[in-house]
Amino acid sequence: MLLVLFVISVLTFLIFVKLPPGDPARRLAGRSGTPEVIELIQERLGLNDKLSTQYARFAKGLIPWPGLWLNEEVYFSYANNVPVKEEIAERLPVTAVLMAGGVVLWLLIGIPTGVISAVKRRSAADRGAMLFALMGVSLPSFWLGMVMIYVFFYQLGWAPPTGIEIGASLPESILQGKFLLAWITLAVTSAAFYARMMRGNMLEVLSEDYTRTARAKGLSERRVIYKHGLRAALTPVVTMLGLDIAFLLGGAVITEQVFALPGLGEYALQSLGDTNTPGVMAVTIIGALFIVIANLVVDVVYAALDPRVRYS
Amino acid sequence: MPEPLLEVSDLNVRFNTDDGVVRAVDGVSFSIMQGETLGVVGESGSGKSVSSLAVMGLVNRKQADVTGSIIFKGQDLLTLPNDEMRDIRGKQISMIFQDPMTSLHPYYRVGDQISEAILVHEDISKKEASKRAVEMLGLVNIPRPDQRARQYPHEFSGGMRQRAMIAMALSLNPDLLIADEPTTALDVTVQAQILGLIDKLKDEFDTAVMIITHDLGVVAEYCDNIQVMYAGRIIESGDTDDIYYQPHHPYTWGLLQSIPRLDEHEDRLTPIKGLPPSLINLPDGCSFAPRCPYRFERCDAEDPPLVPTDGHHADACFLTLEKKEAVVREELAVNQ
Numbered sequence: 001m002l003l004v005l006f007v008i009s010v011l012t013f014l015i016f017v018k019l020p021p022g023d024p025a026r027r028l029a030g031r032s033g034t035p036e037v038i039e040l041i042q043e044r045l046g047l048n049d050k051l052s053t054q055y056a057r058f059a060k061g062l063i064p065w066p067g068l069w070l071n072e073e074v075y076f077s078y079a080n081n082v083p084v085k086e087e088i089a090e091r092l093p094v095t096a097v098l099m100a101g102g103v104v105l106w107l108l109i110g111i112p113t114g115v116i117s118a119v120k121r122r123s124a125a126d127r128g129a130m131l132f133a134l135m136g137v138s139l140p141s142f143w144l145g146m147v148m149i150y151v152f153f154y155q156l157g158w159a160p161p162t163g164i165e166i167g168a169s170l171p172e173s174i175l176q177g178k179f180l181l182a183w184i185t186l187a188v189t190s191a192a193f194y195a196r197m198m199r200g201n202m203l204e205v206l207s208e209d210y211t212r213t214a215r216a217k218g219l220s221e222r223r224v225i226y227k228h229g230l231r232a233a234l235t236p237v238v239t240m241l242g243l244d245i246a247f248l249l250g251g252a253v254i255t256e257q258v259f260a261l262p263g264l265g266e267y268a269l270q271s272l273g274d275t276n277t278p279g280v281m282a283v284t285i286i287g288a289l290f291i292v293i294a295n296l297v298v299d300v301v302y303a304a305l306d307p308r309v310r311y312s
Numbered sequence: 313m314p315e316p317l318l319e320v321s322d323l324n325v326r327f328n329t330d331d332g333v334v335r336a337v338d339g340v341s342f343s344i345m346q347g348e349t350l351g352v353v354g355e356s357g358s359g360k361s362v363s364s365l366a367v368m369g370l371v372n373r374k375q376a377d378v379t380g381s382i383i384f385k386g387q388d389l390l391t392l393p394n395d396e397m398r399d400i401r402g403k404q405i406s407m408i409f410q411d412p413m414t415s416l417h418p419y420y421r422v423g424d425q426i427s428e429a430i431l432v433h434e435d436i437s438k439k440e441a442s443k444r445a446v447e448m449l450g451l452v453n454i455p456r457p458d459q460r461a462r463q464y465p466h467e468f469s470g471g472m473r474q475r476a477m478i479a480m481a482l483s484l485n486p487d488l489l490i491a492d493e494p495t496t497a498l499d500v501t502v503q504a505q506i507l508g509l510i511d512k513l514k515d516e517f518d519t520a521v522m523i524i525t526h527d528l529g530v531v532a533e534y535c536d537n538i539q540v541m542y543a544g545r546i547i548e549s550g551d552t553d554d555i556y557y558q559p560h561h562p563y564t565w566g567l568l569q570s571i572p573r574l575d576e577h578e579d580r581l582t583p584i585k586g587l588p589p590s591l592i593n594l595p596d597g598c599s600f601a602p603r604c605p606y607r608f609e610r611c612d613a614e615d616p617p618l619v620p621t622d623g624h625h626a627d628a629c630f631l632t633l634e635k636k637e638a639v640v641r642e643e644l645a646v647n648q
Contacts, residue, residue: 209414212370213416215401216402218429218433307419308418
């Protein structure tokens with residue numbers, strides 16, 4: 001795990017700090033910056049140091065320890081002249097709320113839809129749900145997001161105007177419903193995909209021998225489906241969820257743009273445009289950390305669900 | 313004459329598929345007395361498993377058409393509402409399946425799976441049910457049953473899982489135990505143990521047993537009566553001696569010849585030629601006729617009914633009794 005993070009940090013450093021042609025010092029100095037000023041800035045930002053020294057400086061700030069984590073000497077936004085830590089602190093919660101809401105919503109839609117589809121196989125409900133699923137997986141999220149804004153805000157006026165100010169109170173924004181459309185947009189594709197997957201899993205599990213055993217014991221159909229069936233059908237979903245949450249971070253970038261939410265994705269884009277290398281480094285590493293943690297959580301949950309993968 | 317425990321009459325199970333109607337079970341009648349062991353023998357697709365699932369009420373009535381009657385202790389199981397059928401299932405009729413590797417739920421402890429069955433049918437505490445589950449595991453000769461009950465199925469061997477299935481099936485002291493190919497997936501050495509165990513517990517619990525198998529050799533020792541099925545029908549039935557020493561149907565002859573014997577020095581076993589017919593398009597006459605070496609004109613034109621020759625022993629074949637007895641004497645060379 002640590003190795004993964006180390007490799008990612010090196011790659012991020014090389015890709016975003018060394019490869020880009022733009023010189024952040026030149027940019028900071030402005031149009032009238034004299035060579036002396038540029039040199040001064042380069043000196044101050046340590047841009048003239050050896051490559052390993054520069055990396056070490058960045059890497060030190062990536063150690064999650066008070067005093068080291070995103071320390072202000074290095075992780076100081078080139079663009080806005082504030083510590084990266086502060087900028088992240090303002091934006092991380094927005095992304096977190098967006099993602100958490102989206103995931104909860106898609107699981108709440110996807111899993112029950114899939115289960116009902118499987119149990120009432122070939123019924124009108126099943127066909128309807130699968131039609132929804134087919135549509136859901138086919139809609140690109142940036143298009144869906146804009147259509148939703150058009151319909152629910154401009155036409156019907158049900159939804160509040162999009163966009164949240166940087167640093168606005170998050171609970172208040174949630175209550176105002178600022179996240180609703182974004183959550184739905186984020187959830188639809190995955191919900192549709194999960195409904196299909198859940199239906200397939202459930203159908204498979206319900207035709208397993210142990211399901212027949214459960215019925216032969218005289219258990220009620222409900223118990224057969226929800227106790228014996230659901231648990232077995234959920235394990236593949238947990239695995240998928242771990243992978244999907246990682247991809248979700250990428251999806252959130254688009255959604256944040258469409259709904260003007262000042263989250264991490266939006267910050268990463270902005271930092272890239274501003275050659276704000278510390279910002280880019282920080283977001284990338286937070287993303288990587290997040291994926292690694294998500295995978296760890298999946299392993300733990302998987303072991304809780306399936307005794308066969310537990311360590312003895 | 314005492315009432316039979318289970319009396320199946322004219323049972324038909326038909327599946328509607330895109331290719332046509334599959335007649336999986338076609339007019340089957342049989343009965344089982346209290347404490348009797350009945351062997352049902354036939355190759356794959358002969359309808360033996362489907363008829364047992366029909367008795368359990370486990371044939372999906374949405375996908376299959378089930379007609380006839382299944383009288384169990386005076387009630388017709390086919391007309392019972394679902395919830396009453398559920399009370400009988402597991403408690404009065406229970407079942408063990410072919411593949412013990414997949415028949416237990418991989419995510420739950422073995423003891424819990426057994427006590428779950430007990431708790432559904434009896435109003436006792438969880439603790440008592442677990443205690444009963446451990447007792448049952450001990451009864452099926454699982455060593456250290458209290459520890460084993462806390463383990464998961466993947467920690468059990470195939471034979472032990474089948475023992476656990478037997479423990480589960482007998483935990484509510486059912487009147488009828490259906491064993492659907494209980495030893496097919498097991499090692500030969502374990503097969504005899506499992507069959508011996510079923511036979512022993514059957515006496516202890518005074519349970520009637522219906523053993524389904526494709527191996528006549530398996531049932532010889534334990535069954536009181538045997539019925540042979542082919543293409544969804546019973547083509548011969550009788551007590552075990554009838555079937556072994558006086559078999560009357562060419563298909564039964566074929567089955568007997570395909571069992572390896574220790575008292576003869578034959579290099580090769582004699583298989584039955586050909587394949588069972590498709591259950592969608594059954595031949596007009598006898599369904600075994602296309603594979604039968606003794607067929608004559610009548611076999612292709614008419615469908616032979618199941619006719620008793622002497623009281624109990626019945627078969628569905630047009631050959632004369634003399635001819636049948638001659639074949640048994642000369643070609644099968646069965647030691648009387």
